Amino acid sequence: xxxxxxxxxxxxxxxxxxxxxxxxxxxxxYDYIEELLRKEHAGxxxxxxxxxxxxxxxxxxxxxxxxxxxxxxxxxxxxxxxxLTPNAHYLIEAKNIKGTITFNEAKQLIRTIDGIxxxxxxxxxxxxxxxxxxxKFLHExxxxxxxxxxxxxxxxxxxxxxxxxxxxxxxxxxxxPNLIRELSRHATKPVLKSEELRELAHTLDRxxxxxxxxxxxxxxxxxxxxxNGVWCTSCKKTMMKRDQRTWICKGCGAxxxxxxxxxxxxxxxxxxxxIRNSEARDFLRVQSTSTVKRLLTGLELPASGxxxxxxxxxxxxxxx
Ligand SMILES: [Zn+2]
Numbered sequence: 670x671x672x673x674x675x676x677x678x679x680x681x682x683x684x685x686x687x688x689x690x691x692x693x694x695x696x697x698x699y700d701y702i703e704e705l706l707r708k709e710h711a712g713x714x715x716x717x718x719x720x721x722x723x724x725x726x727x728x729x730x731x732x733x734x735x736x737x738x739x740x741x742x743x744x745x746x747x748x749x750x751x752x753l754t755p756n757a758h759y760l761i762e763a764k765n766i767k768g769t770i771t772f773n774e775a776k777q778l779i780r781t782i783d784g785i786x787x788x789x790x791x792x793x794x795x796x797x798x799x800x801x802x803x804x805k806f807l808h809e810x811x812x813x814x815x816x817x818x819x820x821x822x823x824x825x826x827x828x829x830x831x832x833x834x835x836x837x838x839x840x841x842x843x844x845x846p847n848l849i850r851e852l853s854r855h856a857t858k859p860v861l862k863s864e865e866l867r868e869l870a871h872t873l874d875r876x877x878x879x880x881x882x883x884x885x886x887x888x889x890x891x892x893x894x895x896x897n898g899v900w901c902t903s904c905k906k907t908m909m910k911r912d913q914r915t916w917i918c919k920g921c922g923a924x925x926x927x928x929x930x931x932x933x934x935x936x937x938x939x940x941x942x943x944i945r946n947s948e949a950r951d952f953l954r955v956q957s958t959s960t961v962k963r964l965l966t967g968l969e970l971p972a973s974g975x976x977x978x979x980x981x982x983x984x985x986x987x988x989x
Contacts, residue, residue: 670723670752673870674734676716680879680938680987682709687935688884688895690905696894702884715765715824716749718842725846728754728853730863732870739806739876746802747880751873752849753866755859758817759849760803762796764789767827772836792821793836806876812869815860818852820845885940895939897952899932901925911955929953929964930986937983944981 678686685706692699716735723733737748752759766789768782778789796819803817821839823830832839840848861869885892898908899916907920909928916928936944936952944952949961965972970981 670726670728670731670733672720672733672735674736674874674877676713676720676735678713679709679736681882682706682713684882684884684938685709687938690900691896691935691939692891693894693896696891698884698888698891698894705882711765712749712763715763718765718824718826719750719761719763719822719845722842722845723750723752726752726849727846728752728849730755730859730866732866734870734873737873737877738880739802739873740878741802741805745878745880746799748799748803751803753861753869754853754856755815755861755863755866756856757815757853758803759820759852760796760799760817761820761822761845762792762799763822763824764792764828765824767825769829769831770823771831793819793839796821796838806873807869810872812865812872813860816856818849820848892940898954899928900935902928902931908954911953911960930968933968933983934986937987942983942987944983945977946979947977949981 685702689699689702689706692702720733720735732753734751734753735749737751738745739748748760749763750761752761766780768780771779771781772791773779776791776794778791780787780789800817800819804814807814819838822842822845823840824842828841830839830841838848885895896908899911901907901909901918901920901923902916902925903923904918904921907918909916909918909923909925915924915926917924932953933944933949936949944965946958946961946965949965950956950958953961953964955961955964965981968986970983970985972979972981974980
């Protein structure tokens with residue numbers, strides 16, 4: 670198996686991770702952001718857990734793509750994991766929730782912990798919808814159609830599945846390799862050639878568009894509740910102070926010449942992917958224009974405009 674797209678943290682998760690520690694506790698958005706971060710983190714963890722089990726499948730010719738988000742005519746659809754093979758594709762929706770999992774008569778997913786029921790969207794309907802979108806995508810890009818198997822995979826080690834046989838394609842991560850091996854045994858002879866399979870992976874990857882929350886753009890007033898400063902890169906508890914040549918943490922005593930780089934990444938995630946000297950002075954909490962100019966040019970950021978209007982692009986930092 671070739672991993673074409675490894676599991677990486679999506680920008681939405683990075684944005685929430687940058688935002689929450691800087692958000693004042695009494696902001697009206699705090700609880701919402703905290704809950705969103707918890708969910709995104711669980712989702713990412715699920716993809717990581719899932720990835721481990723893929724390596725046990727051992728289908729000779731297969732390509733794995735994680736965390737794809739592909740455009741549709743009016744929106745986008747998301748694929749937690751997609752395993753491409755020459756005669757069938759496997760589309761996996763990862764659910765990283767613990768507790769006892771059942772389906773009720775209305776086909777809703779019910780999760781029970783300590784006697785308390787919680788209703789979730791039916792992941793089978795979700796994954797079936799994704800199959801329809803993926804078929805359309807393959808058709809539009811002139812790739813041969815092969816069967817696409819929708820699979821819902823419960824990745825949390827403490828998920829207890831109570832699902833009868835009418836719900837096919839629902840497994841725990843331990844059962845996933847077996848299910849895929851079983852399905853691949855029934856597959857017909859190869860439809861896609863090796864080059865076509867690689868071309869397909871490349872095309873899918875090229876159409877991936879990361880989802881951004883852009884929370885501060887949707888709620889501009891939230892900016893008044895966001896702390897500026899350069900977090901200590903060692904203890905991550907205190908804001909560092911700029912000395913002559915370096916950043917120093919008053920809390921743990923750590924020194925880091927490049928601490929502003931991480932802060933600027935956080936700025937790009939929270940606000941926008943370009944910055945002016947005056948904005949950087951505010952965010953880094955440095956008064957000197959020339960110091961900030963030195964810090965920004967030192968990172969070799971592409972810049973345009975002159976003097977006060979000079980704008981530095983932070984895109985490079987986000988891609989690293
Ligand atoms: Zn520190």
